[in-house]
Amino acid sequence: MDIKTERRDGILTFAIRGRLDGYGAGQLADAVEASLQADDRSVVFDLAGMSYLSSAGIRILIATKKRLKERGGTLALAGIQDYPKSVLDMAGVTPIFSLYPDLEVAVAACRRSKDSLSVINDLVRAPVVRDGVAYTVEPASTRSSSLLVTGDLDKMLHARLTESDIRAIPFSALPYSLGLGALGENVADALPLLGEMITLHGSVVWLPTDGNATPDFFTPVKDAGKPCIYTGYNVTLYGPFHEIITIDAGDEGGIALSDIYRTIFDFARERKRDFSGVVALAMWAVVDGVCSLGVKRSPIAASSPANGLPINAEENAKEWLEENDEPKYRGETMVSFGFGIDYSACSGEHLSALTDRNRPKTQQLQLHNHGVIFRGVPWDASLDLTRQIERIVTGAEFVDMRHLKDNTRIRRAKVGVAYISEIAV
CATH class of the missing domain: 3.30.750.24 (STAS domain)
Incomplete structure (x- = not known):
């Protein structure tokens, strides 16, 4: 046949x-x-x-x-x-x-x-169409939201982390978060394996820096305090989503993650949102191609670059970072969390806790997003975002987890948007 x-x-x-x-x-x-x-x-x-x-x-x-x-x-x-x-x-x-x-x-x-x-669906909520992409915006909450930053970004980027820099955090304290972390019996066990990490409703997915490039994950039935998550740098969302945005970019090509953030910042300006120039996004999406970036080695002081430059500097990037611009997982399901900074709208204290000081001065946006890929999850834009994310992370077939590059492309998505009013350290 x-x-x-x-x-x-x-x-x-x-x-x-x-x-x-x-x-x-x-x-x-x-x-x-x-x-x-x-x-x-x-x-x-x-x-x-x-x-x-x-x-x-x-x-x-x-x-x-x-x-x-x-x-x-x-x-x-x-x-x-x-x-x-x-x-x-x-x-x-x-x-x-x-x-x-x-x-x-x-x-x-x-x-x-x-x-x-x-x-x-259009009769229920009229979409806004921009550059061929439909955005349907629903109001969610008016309460304020903040980001809590644990750890020192500069120490992480310069590979200067020591045992005293690692924090043990219970699963229940990290509803939506991302950063650098590991699971282990104790700090000494986790330190040499610190890698890209994301937490979603009590589940943790992380990429150990053991040379195998294979993510690991754990979903506790209840939080008994131990085991806990060890992190050298973490950004956690506290507070609600202010809007739920459904995105439809059609069947071919999708839209870049960076363009989704640009549009959301445009919406914020049009609606005169009172926020710090930072938004946090939780997303359930069908991807048209994941492009990834991630640390290959745990950024600990014992292995810091001899030239004193950060691990993402051009001279060190090949040794420290694994980069893949070949799009993967077309048509699969992704759940992600991250944040974006619009430097043209920035205000507020402690922004440096999120900011890479080595970024190009001409860079308007800085994004930091991690995504988890799942298989066998049908797309249905009518489903509740939070409940669907919980169902996916606890029951769907796990495939992979990566730090998302800005050129990752999204075909369809439901996005929880939190306009950040405070950054706490």
Whole structure:
């Protein structure tokens, strides 16, 4: 059997030629698993070239239909021939499928269904469209939010951390946070493994600097105080999100993380928001490509650069930082947390606790974001952001965790935005 996979007008299609028997059913199941992305709602099976169908093939059709139904979508069968159609009839399952005469009609029907869902959502909350990207903004809270900074950014960047700089923090104290951390029996155990870290509702994901480039994670059922999180630098959000923004950048290309921040800062200026020039974002997204950056070695005093320059200086970057501009995980789910600084709107005390003093003076934005990649999570913009993040981090299939570069691209997202009024150290 031969399977050709492509997208037509944003709808995933599979053209099947030959016999959909026991062996072919396995091939089709693998093809669906490899191609179905988090924001796919509907699929078309083009059966014009399928000559044979058995119960094994029918099981795959039914399993795919059930999977799509959970997403509020559908499976369309196009161009089915007489013999396979008679097999469906004899099995008594023809009525459960949507049958269309050819591929074009099936794609158009799925497209109409997709557009109808968008219209319903648009009627509830009218989106703002900028540069082809739709932003739907919902107010959330009016209470103030702050960032608490633990540790010394300059010491971290110059690899001068010692045991006395490490803080032990209980899981429950870090609802949304990111920084440099590790898990271990004690400080001495954790210190040489300090790496990129993110916490999300009591779950911690971190990238140990042991040379294996493999993230680790832990979700406690309850916080008993031990084990705890050891951190050399951490930024934690305290307070609510002021807005929930749903972003739709379409099916192709997505929008850069930096452009999302620029738009949010533009919204803040237009609404005359009273804040320090800093925003914190928690995001549930479908990515169009993750580009990453991260420390390869724990920035401890015993291994600080001999030239006295920070680890992100050009002379030291290759030795200390792992950088990947090759986009990964297209169509997968990401949960992230981070913050952005707009230097044109900056005010407030302690901004230096977040600021890399070696940044180029012409740099308007400084972003710091970590993201966790998950698989098998359908996209549904109607779901509550906080509850969905909790469900994902405790139950979804974990794939990877990385420090996000600003050119990471987002296809769709639901974003909690906190306008920061205070930075505490």
